[in-house]
Amino acid sequence: MIEDPHKHWLYRRSSLPWLWGILIAILVISVVPEFFIQHYTYFEDQGTTIEASFGFHAWYGFFTCAAMVVGAKILGVFLKRKDNYYDD
Amino acid sequence: MTETGMISQLLSGWSPGFPPGLILMVAGLLMPVFPGLSRKIVVFAAPVLTLLTVWAVGTDNNVALAFLDYTLNPVSGNGYGLVFATIFSIMAFVGGLYAINQARLIELSAGYVYAGAAIGVTFSGDLLSLFVFWEIMALGSTLVIWSAGTEKAWAASFRYLLIHLLGGVVLMSGITLRVLETGSIAFSAMQPDSLASVLILIGFLLNAGAPPLSAWIADAYPEASPSGMVFLSAFTTKTAVFTLLIGFPGTEILIYIGLYMVFYGIIYALLENDMRRILAYSIVNQVGFMVCAIGIGTELALAGATAHAFAHIIYKALLIMSAGSVLLMTGKRKCTDVGGLIQTMPYTAFNGIIGALAISAFPFTSGFVTKSLETAAAADQGLMLVWFCLMAASAGVFLHAGIKFPWFVFFQKDSGLRPPESPWNMQAAMWIFSFLCIAIGLFPNWFYQILPFPPDYHAYTASHLVTQFQLLLFAGLAFFVLLPMMKRTLTISLDFDWFYRKFLHIVANEFTLKTGAAGSLFEKQLRNKAEALIKRLYKVHGPYGILARTWPSGGMVLWVSVMLAGIIIFSAIF
Incomplete structure (x- = not known):
């Protein structure tokens, strides 16, 4: 083409x-x-150093965003209405 | 010495004895009197004069007015209020520039009164002055929405006013109770441990867009005119942030309310199709960060909330100006109708993208150096869960506002629309705010000096830069990978406003029907009674009634003789 x-x-x-x-x-x-x-650790006394592990912010950013998109999609099933819903 | 101190010293010879916000309010009210060019001079001069007065007052408290048994302090400066008043003045100036040639007179006039009242709140040392300015804000902002002149705007402004009057009543109840309890009207830090302070807290939170009544922001703001929404986005919610900051720092529940608002904003913005409603939801999201930081309540957290509010007003206004330019030039608001506008509106797109990068806290923008104060405060306090939520939310901001807005408006499919750039004054306003977004981002230490307690914080460490880039760029990857799931649909999303727009409406209709039936039954009974009465009257007094009949003359003779007989008997006896 x-x-x-x-x-x-x-x-x-x-x-x-x-x-x-x-x-x-x-x-x-x-x-x-x-x-x-070398990243800082903030919560070592609470037993985690994951926030300073290799590429944490990369995968955390990706997966939390994916979760939010999927979560919004699921909520959308219940919440979405035609955009003239409130017009009488 | 801080910049605040230096400028205050320069202006120290002059100590104004009136609330600085009054200048904008009077300018707004008198605007209709000034014709042509002189009005434009007022539009530009009033915010500049206001800003100078704000700095001249500084942190003085030099006016005490006696009112009943109380003393009002309407000119009571404090360090945090000064930062808010400064950005409010700047906002009025740039908002005025954006609006000057396109907005209706009533909108500009109401917008200035509204801005002035917001500045009035930041200088209120007592709860009564605060309340007066608070209510003027509600009226001014309602007029700004209403002045868009459409039927939808009229309806939305009415719903908006009802919510804010409700908030006003709650706030006033709280203030009255508090005065009864403590005998003082001073506006200072409180604990939500009595009904009085809880009511005050609810009144403040309502204006911040807190749950459950968050829906008013996305319901009302997008119905305003392109310039109207710019004014609206800045003042009401940020004044609420200021009052929470002074009234309820370190109140733990604010952390969770803030987190709720943050995710509420993201989820609803992701579902939304209207570009201006996306930006309205993202106001709730951003204010959520500030409310959360106020809940944390440390010096660093409060500095973060203040700095974030300052930066937020600039970049959110910039985003809304960019969306407003698109609306003005195309008449379209829905993502499904626009797209590909970068081809003919490159400057509007560029400024929109700067705003989008700033709201996402991209390095070298104002969001990066302000929002990170808040996340750092959470980390400092060992609030692990809060920190993880805020990081996820930071990525989510890029998702719902940072990419979604520019992508669907300026890129995605080519809609075929070829609008020209918006007028020069709108462009100029956007360039000023773009400049500020970058300037604050590049020189954070200079910017921190305007805060009452400049934080010792270094935004530009290698680790912070790298982690922030990763967080945002991979959020971007998630956006493009999941793009098919975000196909725009012609929908809105239900929210709490459903209860007062639909449910109560149905209840009211049903009530009208039922009571209507009862009413007509009652009316019928009443009418039957009345008819019976009329019939009786007619029967007795009507033309054929017993008292109106023509009597035969024989009858009269009879009665006369009876009377005569009576008289004779009467006189014979006595």
């Missing part, structure tokens, strides 16, 4: 792999410093 050359580059299908590639490269770069940095 030949794409419309006037289409903004962000919207061309052919740009998509590039955009994903850039995102993944940035993610990798953000994790690399983990090899050199």
